[in-house]
Amino acid sequence: MRLRALLDTDALGLRLLGGEDELDRTVRGVMTTDLRDPSRYLAGGELVLTGLAWRRDASDTEPFVRILASAGVAALAAGEAELGDIPDDIVEACARHRLPLFAVNESVAFATITEHVVRQVSGERAGDLAAVVDRHRRLMTSGPAGGGPDVVLDLLGTDLDLRAWVLSPAGRAIAGSTAGGTTLPGAVCARLAGEHLAASRTGRRGPYRVSVEGVTYSLFPIRTSGRGAGAASRDLRETVLSDWVLAVEADAGDWPEERLDLLQGVTQLIAVERDRRDAARTVRRRLAQEVLELVQTGAAPAEIAARLRVAAPVLLPGLGTAPHWQVVVARVEWDGGDIDGGPVAQSLLEEILVDPSLSFRTDSGAGGPLSSGPEPSDRIAVAHTGDEAIALVPLPAVSAEHDGSETGLLADALLESVRDPLSAGLDGDGRLTLGVSAAVHSAEGLRGALEEARHARRVAAARPGRVCAAGHQELASHVLLLPFVPDDVRRAFTARLLDPLREYDQRHRAELIPTLEAFLDCDGSWTRCAARLHLHVNTLRYRVGRIEQLTSRDLSRLEDKLDFFLALRMS
Numbered sequence: 120m121r122l123r124a125l126l127d128t129d130a131l132g133l134r135l136l137g138g139e140d141e142l143d144r145t146v147r148g149v150m151t152t153d154l155r156d157p158s159r160y161l162a163g164g165e166l167v168l169t170g171l172a173w174r175r176d177a178s179d180t181e182p183f184v185r186i187l188a189s190a191g192v193a194a195l196a197a198g199e200a201e202l203g204d205i206p207d208d209i210v211e212a213c214a215r216h217r218l219p220l221f222a223v224n225e226s227v228a229f230a231t232i233t234e235h236v237v238r239q240v241s242g243e244r245a246g247d248l249a250a251v252v253d254r255h256r257r258l259m260t261s262g263p264a265g266g267g268p269d270v271v272l273d274l275l276g277t278d279l280d281l282r283a284w285v286l287s288p289a290g291r292a293i294a295g296s297t298a299g300g301t302t303l304p305g306a307v308c309a310r311l312a313g314e315h316l317a318a319s320r321t322g323r324r325g326p327y328r329v330s331v332e333g334v335t336y337s338l339f340p341i342r343t344s345g346r347g348a349g350a351a352s353r354d355l356r357e358t359v360l361s362d363w364v365l366a367v368e369a370d371a372g373d374w375p376e377e378r379l380d381l382l383q384g385v386t387q388l389i390a391v392e393r394d395r396r397d398a399a400r401t402v403r404r405r406l407a408q409e410v411l412e413l414v415q416t417g418a419a420p421a422e423i424a425a426r427l428r429v430a431a432p433v434l435l436p437g438l439g440t441a442p443h444w445q446v447v448v449a450r451v452e453w454d455g456g457d458i459d460g461g462p463v464a465q466s467l468l469e470e471i472l473v474d475p476s477l478s479f480r481t482d483s484g485a486g487g488p489l490s491s492g493p494e495p496s497d498r499i500a501v502a503h504t505g506d507e508a509i510a511l512v513p514l515p516a517v518s519a520e521h522d523g524s525e526t527g528l529l530a531d532a533l534l535e536s537v538r539d540p541l542s543a544g545l546d547g548d549g550r551l552t553l554g555v556s557a558a559v560h561s562a563e564g565l566r567g568a569l570e571e572a573r574h575a576r577r578v579a580a581a582r583p584g585r586v587c588a589a590g591h592q593e594l595a596s597h598v599l600l601l602p603f604v605p606d607d608v609r610r611a612f613t614a615r616l617l618d619p620l621r622e623y624d625q626r627h628r629a630e631l632i633p634t635l636e637a638f639l640d641c642d643g644s645w646t647r648c649a650a651r652l653h654l655h656v657n658t659l660r661y662r663v664g665r666i667e668q669l670t671s672r673d674l675s676r677l678e679d680k681l682d683f684f685l686a687l688r689m690s
Contacts, residue, residue: 120146120239122194122219125166131235132227133196136210138219144193149236151229155179156186163191166236168229170198177208184209188216196232200225268389272296275367275385279378282368285341285389286312288360288544289470289537294389303366307331309540311338315364316544326371326382337371338364341386341393360451360544361466363393400469406430407500407511414566424562434500434513442513444565445527446556447472448572449508450580454548464508465501467551471537472499472510472528509569514558530555530575530590542585552579553588581689609689616686619669631669634662638674639684 123142125133135142147164150157153172161167167187174180187195195218197205205222213220223232268285275281276296284295290309295302310331315338318327326337341363365386371379410430413423431442449468451460501510514527533553534541541551554576556568571591579589620631634652638659641648649659663674672679 120236122146122166124239125221125236128235130227131232132224133232134222134224136205136220136222137214138194138217141194141217141219144219146193146236149233151233155183158186158190161187161190161192165192166194166196166232167192168196168198168223168232170229171201171205171209174202174206174209177206180206180208180212184212184216184218188218192218194219194221196221196223198223198225198229268294268392269296271385271388283385284308284366286315286364286366287470288312288316288362288364288540289467290540291470291473291537293363305536309536311336311366312364313540313543314338315340315366316359316540317546319359319362320544320546326367326379328370328372334368335370337367337369339367339382339386340364341390360463360541361470363389365389402433403500404465404502406433407502407509410500410511410565411502411504411509411569414569417566420562423565427562427565430500430511431513434511443527443558443560444568445512445514445558446565446568446572447510447512447528447533448554448569448576449510450506450552450576451508451545452506452550452552460506461503461508464506464551465503467541468501468508468510468553469499471533471553472501472512509572527558528555530588530592533588534586538586545585549585550580551586552576554579555588555590557591583690613686613690616670616672616683617690620666623665623669629662629665631662631666634659635666635683636687638663639680639687643674643680 121142122144125131125146126135126142145164146166148162148166149168150160150165151168152160153170154160155173157167173183184195195213197209197220199205199222205220210220223229272283272285272294273296275283282296284303285293286308287293290305290312292303292305292308311329314329315327318325318338319340325340329336329338342358365382367382371382406426406429410423410426413426427444434442447468449464449471451464451467453460499510499512501508503509512528530553533555545551554572554574556572556575559565559568575589575591575593578593579587582589617632620635623629624631634648637651638648641651645656645659649656652659654662666672667674672683674680674683
């Protein structure tokens with residue numbers, strides 16, 4: 120806003136004492152101070168309000184006014200409540216430094232002026248930003264993205280003091296404002312993504328307000344236009360697990376309609392970028408689909424190898440040798456089975472596999488993301504068939520084939536950072552299960568890797584929880600057999616062994632089940648188990664004796680230990 124506009128507002132009680140030629144200066148903010156040297160708090164363009172408490176005599180005036188002029192403030196407004204009329208030395212000093220000077224009537228509070236200036240400046244900034252957003256949207260729709268969503272998020276930070284981030288449904292930070300160099304911690308991203316998914320599932324309208332660690336965020340759903348064609352007739356479950364969300368560090372509950380409309384415009388602009396990124400994945404998805412069809416139809420290894428040679432430079436450009444490959448299988452199953460889960464699983468798997476927190480094992484055994492080649496989102500090819508999504512993950516050829524050490528994705532870390540938000544999105548009527556194969560070094564091994572990943576997924580499906588994963592390492596264990604045990608046999612077996620303990624725990628709060636789990640996990644060691652449970656050994660012996668009495672089993676016998684172990688795994 121202009122200084123001239125302040126004089127036109129009678130309610131502010133301002134009287135011009137000097138600087139009439141400078142009234143077209145722009146006011147960018149307001150600051151109240153009685154410090155002798157407020158320079159550290161000035162950025163330029165402020166209307167400075169002062170009660171003149173810094174002035175002991177006329178000698179203090181020149182240094183104070185010089186500091187304001189050097190900082191580039193727009194004007195000085197001095198209150199008349201303390202000294203009555205503004206002293207002549209202040210008027211003269213402001214005239215020498217060409218600094219406009221206002222007198223503030225003693226009946227007007229500085230807070231009134233501050234509120235008026237902030238409201239006017241914010242409104243004008245919002246209007247300017249809306250024009251920028253509209254222009255940026257047209258550019259992104261008709262041609263090059265010109266920086267993507269980060270540019271608009273930076274404008275939100277610089278022009279409206281709003282810090283904002285774009286999050287995937289898995290809690291990955293896709294873009295964010297760089298103002299102040301602030302990043303959003305991974306745990307906060309996961310919490311916000313989970314709150315968004317939970318709110319969307321219940322049909323609430325955005326924006327959603329969430330408080331995390333004492334900070335309020337407003338969440339704006341981002342509805343993509345490409346996949347949204349005909350979305351009104353689609354089941355919510357087909358889109359909720361793939362839509363992005365804009366998280367703004369502010370409470371939008373009392374925002375005016377103009378600002379809410381501006382943020383909705385930002386989400387529409389980001390949706391255009393999402394559609395653009397989805398279109399860029401088309402080639403990788405088609406490559407994965409072609410390889411999958413060749414493998415499943417029993418094509419000759421030479422034909423599969425030829426297709427892999429085409430895929431390698433697309434997924435890992437510049438790689439001198441053909442990579443190793445790993446297969447990840449995902450399945451989304453909804454209660455009732457009335458929705459095709461394949462596209463949802465495909466979208467989720469693409470997000471999960473580009474999560475920067477994913478753990479990989481290299482030939483040296485050290486964890487960390489694979490660093491060679493393009494960005495992670497450009498080296499994952501995911502196809503889908505029916506309710507199943509299948510990812511072809513390239514791994515740079517390392518010396519593992521010579522030293523026998525493991526390479527690739529670790530199943531136990533695959534879902535570590537995304538389990539909570541995805542569980543919120545699936546809560547009530549859905550499950551996500553994943554299986555991870557070992558790395559293979561040739562086309563001949565790809566069919567076996569696919570079957571291995573599918574078997575691992577079945578192992579994961581036998582576990583409790585909305586989101587589960589299993590790796591190829593577990594297929595050499597007894598747990599491989601568990602998914603193939605009939606449900607009625609499983610229920611009867613676990614009930615016979617564990618129901619007496621559960622009933623006793625409910626009546627007496629004896630914690631026999633946790634004690635049994637800890638005892639088996641400690642390989643029957645009394646001292647280690649007592650230390651883990653913070654119990655005296657005699658108390659532990661009493662609990663184990665009660666377990667044996669209730670179940671007519673002997674925990675010193677290997678057979679009984681194994682039965683209890685399997686019952687706990689199947690329960």
